[in-house]
Amino acid sequence: MSRHYSNIGILILAVVFTTACKIYYPVQEAASLVKVNNSFSADTAIKGFYKPYKDSLDKIMKVPLAELTDDLTKKLPESTLGNMMADILKVKTAEYTNDKIDVAILNYGGIRSSSLTKGMLNVEHAYLLMPFDNYVVEQTLTGQQLSDFCDSMAMKKGWPVSGISFQIKNDKAINILVNNAALDLNKKYKVAINDYLANGGDGMAFLKSIPQIQTGRLFRDAIMEYWSVQTKAGKKISAKLENRISYAE
Amino acid sequence: MQNRRDFIKTSLVGGAVLSAVASPVELLANEVKTQLTILHTNDVHSHVEPFADDDKKYPGMGGAEYRATIIENIRKKTTHTLVLDAGDIFQGTPYFNFFHGDLEIDLMNKMRYDAATIGNHDFDGGIDTLAKQITRSNFPFVNSNYDFTNTPVEGKVHKHVILKKGKLKIGITGCGVELEGLVPDKLYTNTKYLDPIKCVQEQVDILKFKEKCHLIICLSHLGYKYEHTRVSDIVLAQQTTNIDLIIGGHTHTFLEAPVKEKNKDGKEVLINQVGWAGVQIGQLDYFFEKSFRKKLSNSQTVIVDKKSIEK
Numbered sequence: 001m002s003r004h005y006s007n008i009g010i011l012i013l014a015v016v017f018t019t020a021c022k023i024y025y026p027v028q029e030a031a032s033l034v035k036v037n038n039s040f041s042a043d044t045a046i047k048g049f050y051k052p053y054k055d056s057l058d059k060i061m062k063v064p065l066a067e068l069t070d071d072l073t074k075k076l077p078e079s080t081l082g083n084m085m086a087d088i089l090k091v092k093t094a095e096y097t098n099d100k101i102d103v104a105i106l107n108y109g110g111i112r113s114s115s116l117t118k119g120m121l122n123v124e125h126a127y128l129l130m131p132f133d134n135y136v137v138e139q140t141l142t143g144q145q146l147s148d149f150c151d152s153m154a155m156k157k158g159w160p161v162s163g164i165s166f167q168i169k170n171d172k173a174i175n176i177l178v179n180n181a182a183l184d185l186n187k188k189y190k191v192a193i194n195d196y197l198a199n200g201g202d203g204m205a206f207l208k209s210i211p212q213i214q215t216g217r218l219f220r221d222a223i224m225e226y227w228s229v230q231t232k233a234g235k236k237i238s239a240k241l242e243n244r245i246s247y248a249e
Numbered sequence: 250m251q252n253r254r255d256f257i258k259t260s261l262v263g264g265a266v267l268s269a270v271a272s273p274v275e276l277l278a279n280e281v282k283t284q285l286t287i288l289h290t291n292d293v294h295s296h297v298e299p300f301a302d303d304d305k306k307y308p309g310m311g312g313a314e315y316r317a318t319i320i321e322n323i324r325k326k327t328t329h330t331l332v333l334d335a336g337d338i339f340q341g342t343p344y345f346n347f348f349h350g351d352l353e354i355d356l357m358n359k360m361r362y363d364a365a366t367i368g369n370h371d372f373d374g375g376i377d378t379l380a381k382q383i384t385r386s387n388f389p390f391v392n393s394n395y396d397f398t399n400t401p402v403e404g405k406v407h408k409h410v411i412l413k414k415g416k417l418k419i420g421i422t423g424c425g426v427e428l429e430g431l432v433p434d435k436l437y438t439n440t441k442y443l444d445p446i447k448c449v450q451e452q453v454d455i456l457k458f459k460e461k462c463h464l465i466i467c468l469s470h471l472g473y474k475y476e477h478t479r480v481s482d483i484v485l486a487q488q489t490t491n492i493d494l495i496i497g498g499h500t501h502t503f504l505e506a507p508v509k510e511k512n513k514d515g516k517e518v519l520i521n522q523v524g525w526a527g528v529q530i531g532q533l534d535y536f537f538e539k540s541f542r543k544k545l546s547n548s549q550t551v552i553v554d555k556k557s558i559e560k
Contacts, residue, residue, distance in 0.1 A: 024283065024417055024463040026493065028536040029519065031507050033529055036315045037299065043317035046359060050297055050313065053352050057343050071305060112294075112341055115305040127343045131295075132373065196433060203430050 061124035066227035069238040072116040076108065077158025077168060077245040084239035085111055085129070085223070086162035089136065092222035093192030096215035097138050102178055104162040104192040105149065107202045110134065111160065121227055121237060130220040134194040138213040143185035145206070150176050150183075152204065158245040162192075169248040194219050282536040285417055285464070286327040288320055289533075290334050291498030292525035294341030294370065295353055300526070310528040313356045319530055320360050327534075329414035332361060335498035336368025336425065336470035339382075341526070349374050350382040358387040363412055366423030366468035367392050368498055372436045376400050391423035391468055394448035396441040409452040411460055417537060420456030423468040424449050424485070426499055445471060445480055450489050457491045463537060465493050472499040473522050486510035486518040494519045494533070501525040507533065 072081040090104035113128045141149065150166050150173030153159045158168065166173040176183040193207070200208035230237060299312030324330045338353050339345050345353070357365070367390055371379055380401035383390050389410045397403045409422040424445035428437045449467055456462045467485065474483045482497040490513045497520060507521040523531040 022539040022541055023461070024537040025540045026464060026535045027282065027538045027540070029507075030534040030536075031519075031521070032532045032534075033505070033523065034319055034532055035310065036312060036319060036528055036530060037310050038312075038315060040315045040318045040322075042312075042314035043321065044314075046317040046356065047314040049359065050352060050356065053344065053348060054298065057347060061343055073305065117301075117303045117305060119303075124343065127346060128341070131341050131343075131346060133346075199433055200430060201433060205430060 061127065062122055064120045064122050065126070065224055066121045066231045067236045068116055068118050068121050069236045070118050072239055074108075074111050074114050077247065078241055078243070079160070080239040080241060081111060081113070081116060081129075082106070082108070082160030083162070083242065083244065084237065086160040087239070088223055088226045089192045089194075089219065090162040092217070092226055093136050093138055093215065096136060096217055096222075097213055099138060099190055099213075101138065101163070101192045102189040103146070103164045105153070105164075105197070106160040106194065107197055107204075108156065108159050109202060110194065110196065123224060126220050126223045126227070130223060132196065132220075134196050134219045136215045136217045136219050136222055137193055137195050137198045138215070139191050139193055139198055139207065139210045141189050141191050141210065143183055143187045143189065145210070146178070146189050146191070147173070147176060147183055147185060148206065149204075153245070161244055165242075165244045167246055167248040174248055282538050283329070283415065283417060284327060285329045285331065285414055285419070285535045285537065286323060287466070287494070287496075287531075287533040287535065288323060288330065288332045289496045289521065289523065289531045290316070290527055291470075291496070291522055292337040292368065292501050293334070293353070293527045294337055294525060295339055295345040295350075296342055296526040296528075297344050297352060297356065298342075300528070307526065307528050311526050313360075313527070316527055316530065317356075317360050323532065329417065331363045331412060331414065331419065333421070333466070333468060333496055334362055334365035335468045335496045335522070336366045336423075337370045337498055337525075338365065338368070340370040340373040345374070349378050351385070354382050354385050358385075362386075362388045364389050364391050364410055364421050364423075364468065366390065366470055366498075367395065367406065367425050368470040369426050369428060369432050372428070372432050372440075375436050376402060376438045376440065380405060391421055392425055393422050393452045394424045394443045394445040395428075396443055397439075398441075399439045400437075402440070408448075409456055411456070411462060417464070418460065418462045420453070420460060420462030420465045421468060422449055422452035422456065422465075423470075425470045426472060445469075446485060446488050449485065449492070453489060453491050464535060465491055467492050467495045469495050470498045473497050473502040473504070473520070474500070482520045482522070483508075483510055486512055486520055488513060489518075490514050490516075492518050494521070496531070497522040503529070507531075 074081040086104045090101050094101040154168040154173040155171045164178050166176040197204050198207050198212050296311050297313050300307040302309045339350050383405045389407045391407050393408045412419045427442050456465050472481050474481050482495045502522040503524040504522050507519045509517045512518050521531050523529040
């Protein structure tokens with residue numbers, strides 16, 4: 001009888017011991033993805049909380065500036081949205097500096113909207129495209145520096161440019177044309193750019209040592225000014241693909 | 250298509266059948282599995298409102314008011330929930346330009362986020378703004394590889410945190426991307442970037458061996474994968490040990506399902522990333538069991554359509 005009890009005791013001890021030695025391990029996982037949209041009911045407390053912020057912003061943001069004739073999209077190596085942005089940078093930099101600008105270059109990651117839908121463009125569109133407080137600057141590059149810059153852009157699969165074109169072959173830029181003339185390694189070129197890149201951003205450390213002409217203007221404001229001026233002149237906004245950057249056969 | 254709830258149901262039934270034929274010792278072991286649900290976002294980039302209905306890519310998608318409902322619905326249905334963010338909370342809409350992060354942090358506080366890491370764009374308002382917003386948050390910011398000594402952020406960021414959910418101990422560390430050449434230096438000032446592999450491993454070792462965490466998560470803003478040899482979530486997974494899950498950001502990668510990568514010991518690490526702008530929420534349900542050692546996980550990926558969750 002007592003032996004029977006001691007057996008039970010040992011069994012209980014064994015159970016307690018083995019249980020104590022066990023720890024939690026994940027044994028199964030299930031993954032899912034929830035698309036966030038209005039098929040769910042809106043949390044009215046959250047919506048109500050940000051409404052005063054939204055209302056105060058909307059007064060500024062919903063002001064129409066221009067009309068866009070076609071949808072624009074952001075793509076590599078060249079895109080309609082990228083071309084519009086680079087063209088505006090080139091035109092506005094020339095205006096701000098009273099210089100003849102040869103080339104404008106923007107970083108692809110600096111365009112923060114993936115598309116613009118045809119129709120009215122307002123202040124908010126400019127903020128979504130260019131939320132950063134990037135300033136418009138001008139730098140003078142040698143032909144060799146510009147050629148190296150094109151190689152860097154080729155490595156990054158093409159950036160938005162204006163006034164320059166090239167093809168990408170084996171991560172290098174070939175057939176570089178500036179204003180439709182072959183790039184001259186010994187010539188100097190006036191380049192419109194933003195201060196983020198000019199200060200060495202997005203891996204462009206070599207630009208850091210090149211002097212900058214500051215315009216003191218935000219690129220976002222330049223975009224809005226351009227749109228407004230076009231509208232006042234009775235023009236609409238459009239952009240097209242022009243083989244500025246393409247892959248060599 | 251099998252939805253998430255069917256899957257849970259199946260696993261519970263499976264457990265009951267096993268128990269019926271198990272010995273008393275096994276019976277104790279086969280208690281109902283403990284479930285932990287992890288919800289995660291990355292690169293929300295100040296997208297407070299949903300995208301416009303005429304947006305080409307994300308029509309009507311995103312929006313804090315819908316994200317909050319989804320998180321709350323899931324919280325109501327599950328015992329243990331963690332809500333995590335992998336960085337780049339800020340920058341992208343006028344809300345950040347005009348209110349400098351106040352709204353984004355207030356909303357995350359209201360949605361009761363449990364932890365977040367720091368993305369490169371979280372420096373965009375300057376280091377003072379980052380410090381201020383970390384102070385305003387009700388949840389910890391976790392990063393192991395930025396040295397914030399002699400910056401306003403010093404002492405405000407955790408190298409790791411341990412979150413307890415019931416009897417579960419979840420260890421969380423974090424890491425961020427190289428700042429030089431990416432973020433203007435006037436914004437990050439004296440912040441020093443250190444090797445994420447080394448820094449994360451140090452924290453994971455503490456979480457695993459000293460703190461004996463049951464699950465170890467790294468919130469990463471390194472980016473999912475690169476063509477060249479740059480450190481990424483894939484590289485982090487391959488070159489470390491004892492990380493169970495990497496929740497990533499930075500590259501705005503839309504993964505259909507979490508990716509499995511073998512770590513230095515040949516064990517599986519789960520990597521997930523759910524795009525950007527709050528258009529999706531990732532959901533990972535972990536089922537824990539008391540055991541002597543880790544078993545091979547039996548994972549199942551279910552793409553849940555909106556209706557199966559709302560009901």
